[in-house]
Amino acid sequence: LNVNDAIRTFTKYYFPNTSVFPIIGNHDTFPINQEPGLTQSDWLYKNLSMRWKYWFSNDSLNTFNFGGFYTQRVKPGFRIIGLNTNVYPKENWWQSLYNKDDYGHQLAWLRDVLNQSKVNQEKVIILAHHSPNNWYSKEFIDYYTNLLLEYSDIIEISIYGHQHSGPSLRLFYNNSVPKSFGIVGGSLTTYTELNPTFTVYIYNRTTNEIIDFEIWWADLINISDDINWVMQYKFLERHNINSLNPVDLDIFAKSLLTNKTNWE
Helix, strand or coil, rough: CCCCHHHHHHHHCCCCCCCCCCCCCCCCCCCCCCCHHHHHHHHHHHHHHHHCCCCCCCCHHHHHHHHHHEEEEECEEEEEECCHHHHHHHCCHHHHHHHCCCCCCCHHHHHHHHHHHHHHCCEEEEECCCCCCCEECHHHHHHHHHHHHHCCCEEEEEECCCCEEEEEEEEECCCCCCEEEEEEEEEECCCCCCCEEEEEECCCCCCCCCEEEEEECCCCCCCCCCCCCCEEEEHHHHHHHCCHHHHHHHHHHCCCCCCHHHHH
């Protein structure tokens, strides 16, 4: 088995009734960070979709095969949007050829999906590998941020990876008012000189609201034969925050500037 086949096989075995929503990152391409997109990235999209089709709807497969992005309804009132941010960072040499064009019109597609979700009264979670501060074009960052603000009433959270040293908080403001938030999770890889970690998000199955998240990690220095995963903390409890409402998160973030105990 290759890595993707092994992950799919083990996931199907241990979580047979669990929805899985994978996204691609900058290490899935070859060479690393370089993704031209669309037909020139057929080899990537179609090989991954062949392995992930177990979890994808036909509509999800169609847009993923086109541009590496997709959306899928988890259940009535709850939707996942999986973006392909490989085409946006400055490390992607192909950016120099796009002339600041949104290659594949992914952001226009995102607006359409969010608008339809609002009409259908759906809560939305956005998954993306790179958080917008890692993108190259200010125009793309501004457009995406404005979408987060415009549809903040239905977007529960945006979840990112890439930076390894999570968790870290992303707050998005409209005229200094916090309206939306994202979390950059940790990483199972140890780049660089870090212990592996992952994040578990807890949500209300009735309202589809994210209500907290847990940080799990393993101490690689003190393991023997088997890795021992330990929950390090629950976010709200650890930092004494009332809720994941952007206003409460903004109060916490600002306290880091003045409260030494919080900072430490």
